[in-house]
Amino acid sequence: MNSIALKMLVGDRAKYLGMIMGLTFASLLITQQSAIFTGLMARTFGAITDLSYPDIWVMDPKVQFIDDIKPLQDTQLYRVRGVDGVDWAVPLYKGLLKARLENGNFQTCIVFGLDDATLIGGPPEMVVGRLSDLRRAEAVIVDEVGSRDKLARAPSDGLGPKIPLAVGDVLELNDHRATVVGICRVTRTFQSQPVVYTTYSRATTFAPRERKLLSFILAKAKPGEDPERLCGRISRATGLAAYTRDQFKVKTMSYFLKYTGIPINFGIAVVLGFIVGTAIAGQTFYNFTLDNLRHFGTLKAMGAAAPTLLRMILLQALLVGAIGWGLGVGVASLIGYLLRNSELSFKLPWQLLAISGSAVLIICLSAAVISIHKVLKLEPAIVFKT
Amino acid sequence: MDSRTSQTAPGTAPSGKAAVRCRGVVKIYGGGSGRVVALRGVDLQVEQGELLMLVGPSGxxxxxxxxxxxxxxxxxEGDCRVFDQDLRKMPSREKTRYxxxxxxxxxxxxxxxxxxTAVExxxxxxxxxxxxxxxxxxxxGEVLDRVRLADRSRSLPAELSGGEQQRVAIARSLVHEPRLIVCDEPTSSLDQDTGQRVIELLREVAVREDRALIIVTHDSRIFKFSDRMARMNDGRVVEVIDLRKTA
Incomplete structure (x- = not known):
């Protein structure tokens, strides 16, 4: 009877397409909004993602997320190095500094100061130049997106596209001269500000004078050492907070989830997608069943048992659900792909596919359950009524 | 009604193997002030191999x-057996299968x-x-051929005339070789000629010794095709006329 069920479904083109469109729209909205939300959340810990070499981030216990800088005394670095199980520990400066552009405008940049000796914490990918070029005088490395956009120079005639910042160009960082020695590629950050890398000692000269300038201590556990246990030991020994990379990502993301309206805004869009999908697809599917009630009655009179009718309706619901979900996810992915070089944050892990698939499944099953109820309660004597 | 027919008491039937035997059947719809007694103790027997028409006014x-x-x-209330099976006593699933x-x-x-399509x-x-x-x-496809619609087997119902659609419906009622065929006003949606042809066909392909055919109809033009006619009024079989006992 499966073929009969499918022919009944696709034979009514208008309703069939209506259901597919409703579910496609629901799936698109749920998938796309969730993917943008996930992308945005991933950006909140973009800097942690890029610093993949260290296992452990050590910081002031009051720090709530990666941009919440509460500087430490430099001596803390040596205390961390002294904890049993720590292979090495290096300082990291992270701060927001103003760069003065050639046209006199100012642009706030995220500045990372890397350990002078090891340059641990550098960008994940160099586009132009080498990380070791940071050892040259006044050297900075600038991220590619920032160099093309916010740090780019206006053309001399004022017309045409901006001229990207290039190796050899000079910036003023907090009234200090800095020379671009490389261009790198980094994970987009939540604030979308240009990212500038330099050495720790140079960053501390760029930064406004403060008593403490050490933002984070990056540490590596000795081989065989459990990083989570080591974090506990570092905390107990130094009184500082120590997190594994993943723990710090979660902490950072949790802050944004808790203290910003982002989840609510995206949550509303996702819920709206779900409601609209339920309303359109559910209603259309129910109407489709109502339109076919006489035929279901005929089948019932001719000997179709309840499980047969149930299977037919479920098959119809699952088919439109699968097609609608597939199209919705496909369109969402296409949008994400086409806008991959824009500011749009878009991340579509398999978990999101499972979530949107489950949402569409719930919509379809709800519609099917209502329809099944109607069909099972149907008096087959309806077939004798004209 | 034809003067050559013979009348018998309501519910009685010629001796033979009963396909359907109803005794004192009562059916009531609704309750309270909306209570409608649709059947008030119907007695009726339908023999195997016969075509019985059930006639009477609306309601x-x-x-x-x-x-x-x-x-x-x-x-x-009452007892109704089909080929000696009491459907009311059957579990729902078994009854559906039967x-x-x-x-x-x-x-x-x-x-x-x-x-x-027609064949589907x-x-x-x-x-x-x-x-x-x-x-x-x-x-x-074979049964469609028997109702002379083999060439329209791939047509959708909307592409068929009313008569052709009813022939498809007849083919559908016969395809699984049922022992009892129940037809509800099979000619009322058709014009006179088409209705006549459909009922001729139904008689030709459906009536067999081991099978019974019950046709509910208002259409007096097709009465002549029946073996017996049971006339109903106000929820009762008030008269059964045997058209085979003709002069």
Whole structure:
């Protein structure tokens, strides 16, 4: 009877397409909004993602997320190095500094100061130049997106596209001269500000004078050492907070989830997608069943048992659900792909596919359950009524 | 009514093997002030090999009676057996299965599934009885040939005339070789000539020794095709006329 069920479904083109469109729209909205939300959340810990070499981030216990800088005394670095199980520990400066552009405008940049000796914490990918070029005088490395956009120079005639910042160009960082020695590629950050890398000692000269300038201590556990246990030991020994990379990502993301309206805004869009999908697809599917009630009655009179009718309706619901979900996810992915070089944050892990698939499944099953109820309660004597 | 017919007492039947035997069947719809007594103690017997027409004014209980006989409705009182089976006492699932195997239906408005071709519509009872699709389609094609519609087997119902649609419905009612065929006003949606041809066809292909045919109709033009006629009024069979006992 499966073929009969499918022919009944696709034979009514208008309703069939209506259901597919409703579910496609629901799936698109749920998938796309969730993917943008996930992308945005991933950006909140973009800097942690890029610093993949260290296992452990050590910081002031009051720090709530990666941009919440509460500087430490430099001596803390040596205390961390002294904890049993720590292979090495290096300082990291992270701060927001103003760069003065050639046209006199100012642009706030995220500045990372890397350990002078090891340059641990550098960008994940160099586009132009080498990380070791940071050892040259006044050297900075600038991220590619920032160099093309916010740090780019206006053309001399004022017309045409901006001229990207290039190796050899000079910036003023907090009234200090800095020379671009490389261009790198980094994970987009939540604030979308240009990212500038330099050495720790140079960053501390760029930064406004403060008593403490050490933002984070990056540490590596000795081989065989459990990083989570080591974090506990570092905390107990130094009184500082120590997190594994993943723990710090979660902490950072949790802050944004808790203290910003982002989840609510995206949550509303996702819920709206779900409601609209339920309303359109559910209603259309129910109407489709109502339109076919006489035929279901005929089948019932001719000997179709309840499980047969149930299977037919479920098959119809699952088919439109699968097609609608597939199209919705496909369109969402296409949008994400086409806008991959824009500011749009878009991340579509398999978990999101499972979530949107489950949402569409719930919509379809709800519609099917209502329809099944109607069909099972149907008096087959309806077939004798004209 | 034809003067050559012989009248018998209500509910009695010629001796033979009974396909349907109803005794004192009562059916009541609703309750309270909306209570409607549709059948008030119907006695009726239908023999195997005969075509019985159930006639009477609208609201006399004809459709309710065939619904009870076909196991679509349960009577409130009385006894109704189809080939010695009491459908009311059967569990719902077993009754549905029995109906699917034993009873064929022809409806006034054909009730063909509009998105299925003629041959697929005819194959539906076989599919419901667990036949493989390819075999069911082959068998449905053979039955369509018997109702002289082999050349329209791939047509959708909307592409067929009313008479052709009813012939498809007849093929569907026969395809699984049911022992009882129940037809509800099979000619009322058709013009006179087409109605006549359809009933001739139905008589030709459906009436067999081991099978019974019950036709509910208002259409006096087709009365002559019946073996017996049971006239109903106000929920009772008030008269049974045997047209075979003609001069």
């Amino acid at each position: 006399s209980g004809k459709t309710t009676l065939i619904s009870v006989i076909a196991g679509i409705l349960d009577q409130d 109906r699917g195997k034993t009873i064929g239906f022809v409806f006034q408005s054909f009730n063909l599934i509009p998105t299925l 519509n005819v194959a539906v009872p076989l599919l419901l009885n667990g036949w493989k699709r390819s075999r069911a389609i082959q068998r449905a």
